[in-house]
Amino acid sequence: PRLGEWLASAEAPDEGGAAQLRLLRHDHERALRVPGDLATALARLTSHAQGVWAEARAADDFAAFAPVLRDVLRLKREEGAALAAGSDPYEALLDGFEPGARADDLQAMFDEMRPALVALRQRALEAPERAPLCGDFDADGQMRLARELAERFGYDFSRGRIDKAVHPFSSGGGDDARITTRISAEDPFNCLYSTIHEVGHACYEQGIDKAWHLSPVGHGVSMGVHESQSRIYENQLGRSRAFCHFLYGRMRDIFGDIGVADEDSFYATVNRLHRGHIRTEADEVQYNLHVMLRFDLERALIAGDLQVDDLEAAWNDRFATDFGYPVGRASEGVLQDVHWSVGLFGYFPTYSLGNLYAGCLHEAMRAELPGLDGDLAKGDPGAATGWLRENVQRHGGLRTPRETIARACGGKAPGAGPLLDYLEDKFGALYPA
Numbered sequence: 001p002r003l004g005e006w007l008a009s010a011e012a013p014d015e016g017g018a019a020q021l022r023l024l025r026h027d028h029e030r031a032l033r034v035p036g037d038l039a040t041a042l043a044r045l046t047s048h049a050q051g052v053w054a055e056a057r058a059a060d061d062f063a064a065f066a067p068v069l070r071d072v073l074r075l076k077r078e079e080g081a082a083l084a085a086g087s088d089p090y091e092a093l094l095d096g097f098e099p100g101a102r103a104d105d106l107q108a109m110f111d112e113m114r115p116a117l118v119a120l121r122q123r124a125l126e127a128p129e130r131a132p133l134c135g136d137f138d139a140d141g142q143m144r145l146a147r148e149l150a151e152r153f154g155y156d157f158s159r160g161r162i163d164k165a166v167h168p169f170s171s172g173g174g175d176d177a178r179i180t181t182r183i184s185a186e187d188p189f190n191c192l193y194s195t196i197h198e199v200g201h202a203c204y205e206q207g208i209d210k211a212w213h214l215s216p217v218g219h220g221v222s223m224g225v226h227e228s229q230s231r232i233y234e235n236q237l238g239r240s241r242a243f244c245h246f247l248y249g250r251m252r253d254i255f256g257d258i259g260v261a262d263e264d265s266f267y268a269t270v271n272r273l274h275r276g277h278i279r280t281e282a283d284e285v286q287y288n289l290h291v292m293l294r295f296d297l298e299r300a301l302i303a304g305d306l307q308v309d310d311l312e313a314a315w316n317d318r319f320a321t322d323f324g325y326p327v328g329r330a331s332e333g334v335l336q337d338v339h340w341s342v343g344l345f346g347y348f349p350t351y352s353l354g355n356l357y358a359g360c361l362h363e364a365m366r367a368e369l370p371g372l373d374g375d376l377a378k379g380d381p382g383a384a385t386g387w388l389r390e391n392v393q394r395h396g397g398l399r400t401p402r403e404t405i406a407r408a409c410g411g412k413a414p415g416a417g418p419l420l421d422y423l424e425d426k427f428g429a430l431y432p433a
């Protein structure tokens with residue numbers, strides 16, 4: 001209670017102070033709204049539910065997970081209602097990951113994207129499927145190239161390190177922003193692009209002005225803005241035609257003949273669209289369809305419009321509609337993600353919001369950096385990462401997520417248009433009608 005009194009009476013001397021207070025008050029208010037016994041029950045239940053989910057997934061048995069998911073959902077709806085204090089519970093949960101985001105705004109942007117993405121996916125998958133890379137790629141060579149790419153993309157090894165783990169992730173911030181990556185002998189893109197993705201997250205943290213370190217402003221402002229950095233590094237820059245020119249040469253230096261005839265085929269292989277059920281393995285086009293499916297289903301679950309007993313069927317129906325082929329097993333459908341078992345409702349849409357923000361930032365960046373492709377072709381994304389540091393990263397949590405993106409884009413409010421244009425241009429050319 002004393003914290004609340006201090007926060008109520010505190011006055012900000014400047015813009016930075018105002019931001020610190022805004023973030024502290026936001027967290028404090030949210031923490032107070034959830035009753036202690038509910039927070040305890042949620043912590044206990046979700047750590048149990050994660051184990052149940054892992055077993056159910058291994059056994060492909062949604063029915064084994066359904067009872068505990070029902071319990072998690074019941075508590076999350078209570079938590080959402082407590083946080084919302086009369087407004088929309090789902091939006092209150094979303095606010096924990098993307099402060100200030102409106103569920104209806106997201107819905108409108110996603111509804112604009114969905115038919116265009118379904119059409120693009122349909123057209124691409126009617127074409128003969130491109131083969132993935134084929135071969136045995138030396139693990140040391142992959143790791144050496146991953147480190148080189150990290151450095152080229154601006155990762156500061158004096159304030160971080162890269163290690164191998166089962167899942168790629170990034171953690172920490174400021175002067176200690178670490179990442180992990182993984183090696184798959186037959187698919188070096190897994191390692192290389194996971195690394196570039198995590199480097200985007202880590203560079204955001206490393207790029208925040210030193211003055212904000214160890215303060216609430218000293219971290220990425222939201223999950224969505226964080227994902228915009230990892231995605232723009234990975235996709236708009238790392239999978240660009242220009243950067244593929246450089247990467248093709250480097251991979252041949254390191255691995256010898258990689259079984260790809262020329263640069264154009266290499267670019268097409270890096271950006272191949274393929275059938276698959278797993279979100280984390282999806283390409284740039286289909287990834288967002290995965291997220292929208294989860295967003296619509298979890299919103300309906302929290303609203304009480306969809307029951308857990310009907311969830312698997314709802315998932316499979318929606319998947320078949322948007323992807324054009326059926327789900328075979330629960331582990332490649334409704335049981336594939338850990339999120340709901342640990343109570344992460346309202347988290348999924350931030351993935352697509354990140355892609356959408358990356359689209360906006362990429363459009364603004366390209367307008368200001370006309371020579372960027374020349375640099376990327378030489379393996380130098382420095383102008384792009386410098387632009388992102390100056391316009392987004394260094395500000396940390398100084399402004400709201402939406403305002404952070406809008407300011408970087410010359411005041412233009414974020415929307416789905418730029419991402420859709422980018423995807424249509426890129427994949428329309430790779431998969432002509």
Ligand code: ZN
Nearest residue numbers: 197201227230
């Ligand atoms: Zn990410």
